Amino acid sequence: MAILSQAAPGETSLVSLWVLIVYLGFLLGLGVISGRLFRGTSKDYFVASHSIGPFMLFMSIFGTTMTGFALVGSSGKAFGLGIGVYGLMASWSGLIHSAVFFIIGIRLWAFGKRLGFVTQIQFFRERFDSKELGYLLFPILVMLVIPYLLVGVISAMKVVQPITAGMFPETFPHASKALSGGIPPWLSGLVICGVVLFYVFKGGIRSAAFAHTFQTMVFMVTGLIAFLMISNSDKLGGSVASATEFVSQHAGEKLTRGGLGQLHFLTYLFIPLSVAMFPHLFQHWLTAKSAKTFKLTVIAHPICIAIVWVPCVLIGVWASGLHEAGVLKMPLLPDGSPAENTALAMMVKQLVSSELLSGLLMAGILAAIMSSLDSQFMCLGTMFTNDIVVSIAGPNRFSDRQLVSISRWFIVGIVVVSYGLALALQKSSVFDLGIWCFTGFASLFPLVFAALYWKRVTKAGAFASILTTLGVWLYFFYQDIILEVSGKAEYLVAEMMPVTFIFLASTVSLVAVSLATRPPAASTVDRFFPTAE
Amino acid sequence: MSKLIIAAAILLALLHQDFWWWNDVEPIILGMPIGLAYHVLFSLLAGGLWLLAIRYAWPHKLEEWAEGQTQHNVDEDSKTTED
Numbered sequence: 001m002a003i004l005s006q007a008a009p010g011e012t013s014l015v016s017l018w019v020l021i022v023y024l025g026f027l028l029g030l031g032v033i034s035g036r037l038f039r040g041t042s043k044d045y046f047v048a049s050h051s052i053g054p055f056m057l058f059m060s061i062f063g064t065t066m067t068g069f070a071l072v073g074s075s076g077k078a079f080g081l082g083i084g085v086y087g088l089m090a091s092w093s094g095l096i097h098s099a100v101f102f103i104i105g106i107r108l109w110a111f112g113k114r115l116g117f118v119t120q121i122q123f124f125r126e127r128f129d130s131k132e133l134g135y136l137l138f139p140i141l142v143m144l145v146i147p148y149l150l151v152g153v154i155s156a157m158k159v160v161q162p163i164t165a166g167m168f169p170e171t172f173p174h175a176s177k178a179l180s181g182g183i184p185p186w187l188s189g190l191v192i193c194g195v196v197l198f199y200v201f202k203g204g205i206r207s208a209a210f211a212h213t214f215q216t217m218v219f220m221v222t223g224l225i226a227f228l229m230i231s232n233s234d235k236l237g238g239s240v241a242s243a244t245e246f247v248s249q250h251a252g253e254k255l256t257r258g259g260l261g262q263l264h265f266l267t268y269l270f271i272p273l274s275v276a277m278f279p280h281l282f283q284h285w286l287t288a289k290s291a292k293t294f295k296l297t298v299i300a301h302p303i304c305i306a307i308v309w310v311p312c313v314l315i316g317v318w319a320s321g322l323h324e325a326g327v328l329k330m331p332l333l334p335d336g337s338p339a340e341n342t343a344l345a346m347m348v349k350q351l352v353s354s355e356l357l358s359g360l361l362m363a364g365i366l367a368a369i370m371s372s373l374d375s376q377f378m379c380l381g382t383m384f385t386n387d388i389v390v391s392i393a394g395p396n397r398f399s400d401r402q403l404v405s406i407s408r409w410f411i412v413g414i415v416v417v418s419y420g421l422a423l424a425l426q427k428s429s430v431f432d433l434g435i436w437c438f439t440g441f442a443s444l445f446p447l448v449f450a451a452l453y454w455k456r457v458t459k460a461g462a463f464a465s466i467l468t469t470l471g472v473w474l475y476f477f478y479q480d481i482i483l484e485v486s487g488k489a490e491y492l493v494a495e496m497m498p499v500t501f502i503f504l505a506s507t508v509s510l511v512a513v514s515l516a517t518r519p520p521a522a523s524t525v526d527r528f529f530p531t532a533e
Numbered sequence: 534m535s536k537l538i539i540a541a542a543i544l545l546a547l548l549h550q551d552f553w554w555w556n557d558v559e560p561i562i563l564g565m566p567i568g569l570a571y572h573v574l575f576s577l578l579a580g581g582l583w584l585l586a587i588r589y590a591w592p593h594k595l596e597e598w599a600e601g602q603t604q605h606n607v608d609e610d611s612k613t614t615e616d
Contacts, residue, residue, distance in 0.1 A: 240564030
């Protein structure tokens with residue numbers, strides 16, 4: 001390592017790359033170990049036999065919700081919009097995520113534990129006495145999870161190239177000097193997908209939980225180190241206060257919320273409700289050993305969100321000030337504007353002088369990304385196996401071992417598709433892609449809330465809500481992404497987030513159609529509203 | 534107690550909309566402009582609120598129901614024991 005760190009004059013040291021390689025090797029080892037603990041049953045592969053304790057559950061859930069969106073997306077968005085990004089996402093999430101874990105998560109866990117559900121769709125099918133509901137919900141959930149997967153893969157691609165720039169100038173030349181010689185997106189995406197696939201393949205959700213616990217600790221510690229290193233940089237004056245002072249001189253508007261409307265800020269409250277319908281979170285909830293396991297998650301989640309988001313938002317704002325002052329070089333998009341998604345990576349590359357730390361920081365960022373990708377891959381495999389294969393072929397058609405195998409190979413297919421899509425869409429905004437995914441899930445919140453707390457909700461109401469959500473979501477998505485009616489600005493409707501209207505339409509259709517149709521059977525109501533409560 | 538927790542959560546949600554220093558940078562607290570420092574405090578208060586919820590509004594009956602000995606849970610327990 002010492003030799004590797006001493007690069008020849010004019011060459012870039014490979015130390016940071018070696019750190020990353022060692023880290024990825026460690027993850028592969030973790031996959032092998034958790035694969036040995038795998039009990040061979042589908043129940044163990046899908047929900048770890050309900051054996052996960054409080055600390056691992058917290059790490060799994062927190063690691064899953066902190067994605068490339070939280071690190072790369074937040075710093076990139078703060079580069080363009082300023083400190084308001086924290087209030088838009090992080091502080092709302094602190095309040096609402098924990099509320100959802102408390103009022104939705106524990107209740108769904110209880111039904112999973114008592115009635116034996118493995119997937120979200122199984123719950124909805126039983127709750128509404130409808131197999132067809134599952135066939136409608138499955139493609140919609142997959143359609144919404146895939147953009148979330150892409151956020152992770154694209155973020156990984158965006159991070160590795162700038163940090164490794166200059167290492168291989170002849171092998172990987174690039175028109176932009178800030179990216180030339182860096183590991184290209186196709187290669188970094190391939191490696192990250194391959195590593196995640198390996199450990200998920202070996203040990204299923206238990207493997208993912210082990211990896212989460214380890215990776216969440218890694219990205220939190222390295223994130224704090226990155227923050228300290230960057231804030232101590234001479235270019236920013238050597239402290240957080242001087243960095244803020246520097247930004248006030250060069251990009252003062254980024255320290256206020258002048259660029260944000262009041263309604264825009266307010267209606268972001270709907271976005272964190274999405275966690276109630278994330279299929280990958282549902283699967284993690286079911287791994288909990290007991291209801292008490294949730295306590296640490298509910299309390300610690302808001303505080304840990306702050307620990308991750310504050311540094312990322314400040315780094316994005318500082319990057320903006322440095323860029324305005326002509327100190328920070330950023331790769332440019334075809335329209336000549338700076339590539340916001342690379343803000344975090346460019347700050348690490350240009351302000352952290354230690355190659356070893358740069359490598360650790362790169363590993364930390366990728367840890368956050370991978371700890372979400374694995375859950376998303378897992379949940380898609382689980383849903384396909386349980387909600388489609390078993391539902392169509394019957395519960396006795398395949399052995400337990402065959403079910404695990406089907407899930408594994410479906411995951412391989414999803415990884416291949418995600419990788420291809422990420423290559424095609426790598427110039428998309430990570431933040432905006434994530435928001436559209438969250439919008440869809442958040443708009444299905446009325447469905448899960450009513451299923452758990454409203455006895456009068458009916459199957460027809462559930463269908464109406466899902467179809468309305470799909471229709472209105474597609475309409476707004478088409479306006480924003482295909483027609484680009486708002487140009488580069490965030491797409492708003494009457495100065496509000498589109499999720500406001502989709503959520504409203506979903507709720508109205510659910511309530512109106514439920515009240516207009518025959519109440520559900522008493523046996524169903526009795527099953528899901530235990531008298532003991 | 535659950536109603537008090539719900540009321541506190543609604544109050545906290547209302548306090549999220551801090552329009553009163555929308556365009557202010559100062560005061561700077563711990564190196565952060567006020568618009569950011571306030572929301573960091575908000576996150577800490579959210580943690581405090583959920584601590585109270587866990588303490589005073591825990592769904593004990595639901596928990597007992599979930600842990601009850603249904604045939605499914607009996608099967609689960611015997612599988613775990615065998616392992």
